[in-house]
Amino acid sequence: MMDRSHQPTRPLHRRLAGRRAVAGLAVAALALAACGGGDTAEPATSGGSSTLSVEAGDLYYEPSSLTTSAGTIEVTLDNVGAIEHDLIVEEAGELDAVGMVAPGDTGTGTIELEAGTYTVYCSVPGHRGGGMEATLEVS
Numbered sequence: 370m371m372d373r374s375h376q377p378t379r380p381l382h383r384r385l386a387g388r389r390a391v392a393g394l395a396v397a398a399l400a401l402a403a404c405g406g407g408d409t410a411e412p413a414t415s416g417g418s419s420t421l422s423v424e425a426g427d428l429y430y431e432p433s434s435l436t437t438s439a440g441t442i443e444v445t446l447d448n449v450g451a452i453e454h455d456l457i458v459e460e461a462g463e464l465d466a467v468g469m470v471a472p473g474d475t476g477t478g479t480i481e482l483e484a485g486t487y488t489v490y491c492s493v494p495g496h497r498g499g500g501m502e503a504t505l506e507v508s
């Protein structure tokens with residue numbers, strides 16, 4: 370009894386510190402395992418994302434009647450013409466869905482639209498009147 374109380378405290382202290390470090394590693398490992406399990410349980414991206422693919426020629430859009438789903442919309446404009454074209458959504462504040470796409474190039478853009486009927490057109494002077502206008506139904 371008396372002998373123990375007279376033992377130097379330093380070795381005991383070191384031993385406790387070592388034990389604490391091992392316990393810490395175990396906790397970290399458990400936390401990582403829990404985190405990994407949590408990832409698979411998480412729901413997929415909330416809110417749907419949809420796509421809209423349009424071909425632009427000189428001077429037309431194909432198809433001329435477009436449909437997609439409301440929310441975040443990934444728009445692709447494939448310019449198969451010999452001059453540049455873009456895609457503007459008129460009722461969404463003249464929203465520039467896809468900026469000017471050079472002939473032979475493909476442009477992309479991301480827009481947010483609520484359900485409704487929209488008109489899209491090309492903003493190059495004379496193109497809309499020449500036929501670059503389409504109806505977009507967002508459901």
Ligand SMILES: [Cu+2]
Pocket residue numbers: 453454455491492493496501
């Ligand atoms: Cu155009």
